[in-house]
Amino acid sequence: NPPPPPPPPAAVKKEMAVKTLQQGYNPIHIGIIPHIARNAVAMSGIRVMGEPCSSLINSLFSNNPNRQMVSFLGDFTASIIAASLSMPFNQAFNYLAVTPKSSAGDIVGFLDTQYFDKTASGGRKISKRLLRDLFMRIAYNAPQLTTFVVIERAMLEAFCDDDDGK
Numbered sequence: 001n002p003p004p005p006p007p008p009p010a011a012v013k014k015e016m017a018v019k020t021l022q023q024g025y026n027p028i029h030i031g032i033i034p035h036i037a038r039n040a041v042a043m044s045g046i047r048v049m050g051e052p053c054s055s056l057i058n059s060l061f062s063n064n065p066n067r068q069m070v071s072f073l074g075d076f077t078a079s080i081i082a083a084s085l086s087m088p089f090n091q092a093f094n095y096l097a098v099t100p101k102s103s104a105g106d107i108v109g110f111l112d113t114q115y116f117d118k119t120a121s122g123g124r125k126i127s128k129r130l131l132r133d134l135f136m137r138i139a140y141n142a143p144q145l146t147t148f149v150v151i152e153r154a155m156l157e158a159f160c161d162d163d164d165g166k
Contacts, residue, residue, distance in 0.1 A: 031096035034107070038089035045082020046075065046145050053077040075149045076142060083141035087134055 054074025061070065091114065092107045099106065115130035 031093050034089045034092035038086045042082045042086040046078045049078035049081050076146045079142040079145035083138045087137040
């Protein structure tokens with residue numbers, strides 16, 4: 001019997017691509033560092049900036065006695081800031097998740113080409129992709145992070161005896 005014919009080139013490319021992907025059961029990959037950084041920045045952002053943002057909102061609307069509304073607006077503002085600060089880490093993670101055999105230098109180059117365009121005079125300007133990605137990150141994460149804080153506050157008020165959350 002003659003040997004079977006070789007597979008078509010497209011099938012070979014697909015097989016090679018599948019072999020180079022990270023296995024789902026093994027979470028350790030070059031993308032884990034931006035993944036952890038993204039989550040740490042987002043979550044610590046609402047923790048660190050929540051009170052200062054609430055204080056700022058309270059000073060802007062000093063005639064508003066609604067403490068819950070001021071807290072909500074402060075948390076939402078802090079969530080917008082946290083989502084913005086976590087955006088480069090999110091994009092680095094996304095890049096590394098789909099780009100096998102990447103390095104840290106590749107991430108810097110990717111972010112540079114994505115977020116800055118060259119002007120005719122040789123300078124650099126912020127690209128529309130940066131604004132798009134920033135908008136998308138804020139639109140996705142700010143409501144989510146704010147909801148986490150609102151639920152946490154509601155649980156603390158419902159189940160804790162004093163203001164310290166104990």
